[in-house]
Amino acid sequence: MKEYSKSKLNRIKRGQNRGTYDVEKINTILDAGFICFAGYIYEGKAISIPTAYGRKGNKIYLHGSQANRMLNALLEAKEASITVMHLDGLVLARSGLHHSVNYRSVTLFGSLKKVENDSEKEAALECVIDQMIENHWDSLRPMHQVELDRTLVVEMTIETASAKIRDVGVNDEPEDYDLDVWAGVVPLKQIAEKPISDHQLKEGIEIPNHVMEYYRQNM
Amino acid sequence: MKEYSKSKLNRIKRGQNRGTYDVEKINTILDAGFICFAGYIYEGKAISIPTAYGRKGNKIYLHGSQANRMLNALLEAKEASITVMHLDGLVLARSGLHHSVNYRSVTLFGSLKKVENDSEKEAALECVIDQMIENHWDSLRPMHQVELDRTLVVEMTIETASAKIRDVGVNDEPEDYDLDVWAGVVPLKQIAEKPISDHQLKEGIEIPNHVMEYYRQNM
Numbered sequence: 001m002k003e004y005s006k007s008k009l010n011r012i013k014r015g016q017n018r019g020t021y022d023v024e025k026i027n028t029i030l031d032a033g034f035i036c037f038a039g040y041i042y043e044g045k046a047i048s049i050p051t052a053y054g055r056k057g058n059k060i061y062l063h064g065s066q067a068n069r070m071l072n073a074l075l076e077a078k079e080a081s082i083t084v085m086h087l088d089g090l091v092l093a094r095s096g097l098h099h100s101v102n103y104r105s106v107t108l109f110g111s112l113k114k115v116e117n118d119s120e121k122e123a124a125l126e127c128v129i130d131q132m133i134e135n136h137w138d139s140l141r142p143m144h145q146v147e148l149d150r151t152l153v154v155e156m157t158i159e160t161a162s163a164k165i166r167d168v169g170v171n172d173e174p175e176d177y178d179l180d181v182w183a184g185v186v187p188l189k190q191i192a193e194k195p196i197s198d199h200q201l202k203e204g205i206e207i208p209n210h211v212m213e214y215y216r217q218n219m
Numbered sequence: 220m221k222e223y224s225k226s227k228l229n230r231i232k233r234g235q236n237r238g239t240y241d242v243e244k245i246n247t248i249l250d251a252g253f254i255c256f257a258g259y260i261y262e263g264k265a266i267s268i269p270t271a272y273g274r275k276g277n278k279i280y281l282h283g284s285q286a287n288r289m290l291n292a293l294l295e296a297k298e299a300s301i302t303v304m305h306l307d308g309l310v311l312a313r314s315g316l317h318h319s320v321n322y323r324s325v326t327l328f329g330s331l332k333k334v335e336n337d338s339e340k341e342a343a344l345e346c347v348i349d350q351m352i353e354n355h356w357d358s359l360r361p362m363h364q365v366e367l368d369r370t371l372v373v374e375m376t377i378e379t380a381s382a383k384i385r386d387v388g389v390n391d392e393p394e395d396y397d398l399d400v401w402a403g404v405v406p407l408k409q410i411a412e413k414p415i416s417d418h419q420l421k422e423g424i425e426i427p428n429h430v431m432e433y434y435r436q437n438m
Contacts, residue, residue, distance in 0.1 A: 008262075013288065035306060037269075039259075039267040043227075045228070045258075045296075045328070046259050046299075047265070048256040049302065050324060067232070080265075081264055083256065083267045083269065085254070087409070090411075092414075093359075095359060096344055096348055096356065099351065101271070103269075126315075132309060136311065139400065140313065140314060140315050141395060143314070144314075147315075147316045169417055170419075172417075177419050180424060182358070182424050182425070182426060182427050183416070183417040183420060184416040184426070184430075185414070186411050186433065186434060188409055188410070190410075191408060192309075193406040193407070196403050196404045198403045198404075201403070202396070202397065205400070206401070208401050211401070211405065214405065
């Protein structure tokens, strides 16, 4: 599949020129982050909660404690929608109306199931950790059974999705270009600072290569 | 009011030591950003959408086109929940279970109304623009009536709220501190890069002081 099909649910109405249903572009946006906002309904109210995710193919993995209110509400609903957004800049126009931001965002819709099998659970948690920082899982101590038992893992199968990307300059009303008003873009980005080793770290342990590599790629 | 009252809706269950209901702390987190995630229900599904906001006292202003699906769904529900999160670091523990992030997040619950009066609408839009970048509104050309008419402005009165802040190092299992596994924090932050003037900018217009000030404070 190269593109998600459009439905009433995921069809982009506002700013259609910024919209895409391209699977690869959507995966690229998902893989640039590891925090999503999941929407769930609690006593008739829609609540958005940030949570970590991992992606493998068309699957998204979420996790939490067995009593996690959001995950249990999602499992009960058997479906979920999650959104990921990267903020790339302030777009400062000559008029208030044309102010915008540059960004990349994805909204996914999918069906959910609880991951019950231990080895599948562990693979899902590996996916979540490595989404946060590549090649990290293999450097950690193996999970204890009791930890696995205490963890609720949810698998979402992406059924439909859309992305919106804005990455251009200012668009003002034609007659406004003559005004004595400044306009432009202030680029924004998320950066990493130098890793800080735990003060209780055993002597002689260096910052691992994959952590330094993450820092260099994001500094 | 110094603290929001706790109810079933906003009481923090997981990581209570990270939770706060303090109005001033919550406002500080809100004022460090301008993008929130609003949850709304569409055909029985909870969807989270990023959108700009402005805060003034205990009011939050959202805006969009008159046909905006999310805003109209929220107005119909007469209430909303929005979440703001700032990501401050990766917390890389010795075990997968103790991985975390440093962050500041706020979830607000409140009642909604449409802002109908033109001067109140304009004041709300000023609040949204100045939340994005301080002192900016006054540098723009005034709004046209037709622009105001095309814009839907929603006012949320914050009724209850909670925040979660994690800003500490790694917490591992006592017996894991002896492992030959690195642990630490990789700080993350959002920075601004040098403002880029619009290529169609009229000759002789400099980047305004308040934009340079924003850049200097966020570079």
